[in-house]
Amino acid sequence: MDAILVLDILGVIAFSISGVLTSMRKNMDAFGILIIAFVTSVGGGTLRDVLLNDEVGWLSNMTYAYTIISTSILAVIFRKRLTFFKKSLFLFDTLGIGLYTVVGIEKGIGAGLHPIICIAFGTMSACFGGVIRDILCNEIPVIFRKEIYATACILGGFTYFAISYFNAPEGIVFIGAFLVVVSIRLVAVTFKISLPDIYKLYDEN
Amino acid sequence: MDAILVLDILGVIAFSISGVLTSMRKNMDAFGILIIAFVTSVGGGTLRDVLLNDEVGWLSNMTYAYTIISTSILAVIFRKRLTFFKKSLFLFDTLGIGLYTVVGIEKGIGAGLHPIICIAFGTMSACFGGVIRDILCNEIPVIFRKEIYATACILGGFTYFAISYFNAPEGIVFIGAFLVVVSIRLVAVTFKISLPDIYKLYDEN
Amino acid sequence: MDAILVLDILGVIAFSISGVLTSMRKNMDAFGILIIAFVTSVGGGTLRDVLLNDEVGWLSNMTYAYTIISTSILAVIFRKRLTFFKKSLFLFDTLGIGLYTVVGIEKGIGAGLHPIICIAFGTMSACFGGVIRDILCNEIPVIFRKEIYATACILGGFTYFAISYFNAPEGIVFIGAFLVVVSIRLVAVTFKISLPDIYKLYDEN
Numbered sequence: 001m002d003a004i005l006v007l008d009i010l011g012v013i014a015f016s017i018s019g020v021l022t023s024m025r026k027n028m029d030a031f032g033i034l035i036i037a038f039v040t041s042v043g044g045g046t047l048r049d050v051l052l053n054d055e056v057g058w059l060s061n062m063t064y065a066y067t068i069i070s071t072s073i074l075a076v077i078f079r080k081r082l083t084f085f086k087k088s089l090f091l092f093d094t095l096g097i098g099l100y101t102v103v104g105i106e107k108g109i110g111a112g113l114h115p116i117i118c119i120a121f122g123t124m125s126a127c128f129g130g131v132i133r134d135i136l137c138n139e140i141p142v143i144f145r146k147e148i149y150a151t152a153c154i155l156g157g158f159t160y161f162a163i164s165y166f167n168a169p170e171g172i173v174f175i176g177a178f179l180v181v182v183s184i185r186l187v188a189v190t191f192k193i194s195l196p197d198i199y200k201l202y203d204e205n
Numbered sequence: 206m207d208a209i210l211v212l213d214i215l216g217v218i219a220f221s222i223s224g225v226l227t228s229m230r231k232n233m234d235a236f237g238i239l240i241i242a243f244v245t246s247v248g249g250g251t252l253r254d255v256l257l258n259d260e261v262g263w264l265s266n267m268t269y270a271y272t273i274i275s276t277s278i279l280a281v282i283f284r285k286r287l288t289f290f291k292k293s294l295f296l297f298d299t300l301g302i303g304l305y306t307v308v309g310i311e312k313g314i315g316a317g318l319h320p321i322i323c324i325a326f327g328t329m330s331a332c333f334g335g336v337i338r339d340i341l342c343n344e345i346p347v348i349f350r351k352e353i354y355a356t357a358c359i360l361g362g363f364t365y366f367a368i369s370y371f372n373a374p375e376g377i378v379f380i381g382a383f384l385v386v387v388s389i390r391l392v393a394v395t396f397k398i399s400l401p402d403i404y405k406l407y408d409e410n
Numbered sequence: 411m412d413a414i415l416v417l418d419i420l421g422v423i424a425f426s427i428s429g430v431l432t433s434m435r436k437n438m439d440a441f442g443i444l445i446i447a448f449v450t451s452v453g454g455g456t457l458r459d460v461l462l463n464d465e466v467g468w469l470s471n472m473t474y475a476y477t478i479i480s481t482s483i484l485a486v487i488f489r490k491r492l493t494f495f496k497k498s499l500f501l502f503d504t505l506g507i508g509l510y511t512v513v514g515i516e517k518g519i520g521a522g523l524h525p526i527i528c529i530a531f532g533t534m535s536a537c538f539g540g541v542i543r544d545i546l547c548n549e550i551p552v553i554f555r556k557e558i559y560a561t562a563c564i565l566g567g568f569t570y571f572a573i574s575y576f577n578a579p580e581g582i583v584f585i586g587a588f589l590v591v592v593s594i595r596l597v598a599v600t601f602k603i604s605l606p607d608i609y610k611l612y613d614e615n
Contacts, residue, residue, distance in 0.1 A: 036554070059462070062524050065530070116270055117264055135340060136551060138548065141237075144240060145234055154236075256469065349546070
C-alpha cells in the first residue's frame with residue numbers, strides 16, 4: 001500500500017510539471033495552469049475511480065493537492081531552468097505512465113475485473129490525464145496519433161499478467177511490468193520507432 | 206433482461222463501426238481508432254450509469270469489450286468494402302439509437318426517475334457516445350446542429366410513456382418506442398426534413 | 411436546506427440564460443441550446459456530486475429540469491429583449507457563481523473534506539458548468555484565460571473558512587463568502603482589474 005502511494009506521488013510530480021509546461025505554451029493564466037497540472041496528474045486516476053464507483057483518492061488524501069500545488073508553483077518559478085531539462089522531463093513523463101499503468105492494473109484486479117479490462121484501466125490511468133489535458137487545450141489528444149505511448153502501456157499490461165501467470169512474487173510482477181512500459185517508450189522515442197501504418201497495411205483488400 | 210442485452214450488443218456493433226469510420230477519416234492510429242470505437246459505443250451508457258451511481262456494464266460483462274475489439278478489427282480490415290454499405294451503416298446507426306433510447310429509458314424507470322428524466326436518459330444513452338466522439342475529434346458535436354437525430358429519441362421517449370399509459374404489454378411498449386425513433390430518423394433523412402429554425406420562428410418579437 | 415435549494419435554483423436560472431445566449435451565438439439548434447443551457451447550469455454540480463459519489467441532484471428533484479426547460483424557452487422567445495439586459499445578465503452570472511461557490515463548499519464540508527478541497531469543490535461547482543459549455547462549443551475554456559472569474563471563487567472560499575474560524579453564525583458565513591465572490595468579480599470587471607501576469611512576474615529568474 002505505502003509503496004504504491006509513494007510511486008503514485010512520483011507520477012503526480014512528473015505529470016504536474018508536464019501539465020504546467022503544456023498550459024504555459026498555451027499562454028494560460030495562473031488558474032488555468034493549476035487546473036491543467038491538476039487534471040493531467042489525477043485525471044486518468046479520477047476517471048478510473050469514478051468508473052469503478054470507488055472513492056477518488058485526491059479528495060481525502062491531501063498529499064496529492066499539496067504535491068500538485070507546490071510542484072506547479074516551483075515549475076512556474078523555475079520554468080526557464082526546466083527547459084534545460086527537456087530530456088529529464090521526458091523521462092519523468094515516461095516513469096509516470098509506467099507507474100500509473102501498474103497502479104491502474106492493480107486497482108482493476110482489486111475490483112475483480114477481467115485482465116483485458118484491467119489492462120484498459122492501466123492504460124486509462126496512464127494516458128487519460130493527457131487526453132483530458134488536450135481536450136481542455138482544444139486539441140485532438142496527441143496519444144490518438146502517436147500510438148507508441150499507449151501501446152507501451154498495453155504491452156506493459158500484458159507483461160503484468162504474463163509474469164503473474166508464472167506465480168512470480170508481487171514485487172517482481174510490479175517492477176517487470178513497470179520496466180517494460182518504460183523501456184518500450186524509451187526505445188521507441190530514441191530510435192523513432194512507430195507501429196505499422198494500418199492505412200497501408202491492408203491495402204491489398 | 207436477456208433481450209435487452211442482445212439489443213445492447215447490436216447497438217454496440219453499429220456504433221463501433223461508425224466510430225471506426227469516423228476516426229479513420231481523422232487519420233487516427235490503431236489505438237485512437239479503438240478508443241473512438243469504444244467511446245462511441247459505450248460512452249452514452251457509461252455516462253448514464255455514472256450519473257445513476259450504477260455499475261458500468263462493460264466493466265464486468267466482457268461481451269462489450271470482445272464485440273468492440275473484434276468489430277473494430279473487422280471494420281478496419283474490410284473498410285474498403287464498408288464504403289459500399291454507406292446506407293447499411295446509416296441503418297445500423299439508426300437501429301443503434303433506437304435501441305439505446307429504449308434501454309436508457311428503462312434504466313431510468315428502474316431507478317425510479319420521473320418520465321422527463323427517463324426520456325433525457327434515453328436520449329443521453331443514444332446520443333452522448335457520439336457527443337464524446339466529436340469532442341475527442343475536436344469538433345462541435347454534430348447532434349447540436351442537426352436536431353432531428355436527438356429529436357427522434359425524445360419523441361420515441363414520449364411514445365414509450367404514451368403507450369405505457371394504456372397498460373400495453375412491456376414488449377409492445379419497447380418495440381413501439383423503438384420503431385418511432387427509427388422511423389422518424391429514416392423519414393427525416395430520406396425526405397431531408399428538419400425542425401423549424403428557431404432563429405426565424407420568433408422574429409416578430 | 412430549503413434556503414440552499416432556493417439559492418441553487420436562482421443560480422440555475424442565471425446559468426441557463428447565459429447558456430442559451432452562448433449557444434445561440436454558436437447557431438446551435440433547439441436541442442443544442444437546451445443541452446448547453448442544461449450543462450452550463452448543472453454541469454459543475456454534477457461533476458462535484460459524481461466525484462463525491464453522491465446522488466446527482468437534478469435526477470430526482472424535478473425543479474431543476476422544469477427551471478432549465480422553462481427558462482430556456484423564455485430566453486429563446488425573448489432573446490431580443492435579453493440583449494437590452496446585458497448588464498443584468500452579467501449580474502445574474504455573478505450571483506450564480508457566488509451561490510454555487512458557497513453551496514459547493516458546504517457540500518465538501520458535509521462530506522468531511524479538507525478546507526482546500528472544499529474550496530476546490532466550491533470553485534468547481536461555480537466554474538465547471540462554463541468549462542464543459544466551452545468544451546462542447548469547441549473553445550478553450552474562457553476561465554483558464556480570464557483568471558479573475560475563478561479567483562473570485564477561490565478568495566470567497568478562503569473568506570468562508572476565515573469567518574467560520576471566528577465561530578460566526580452559519581448565515582453570516584454563507585452571506586459573507588457569497589458577498590466576497592460577488593464583490594470581487596463586480597469590482598474586477600468594472601475597473602478591468604486582472605491579476606499580475608505570471609509570464610512577466612518571474613522574468614528575473
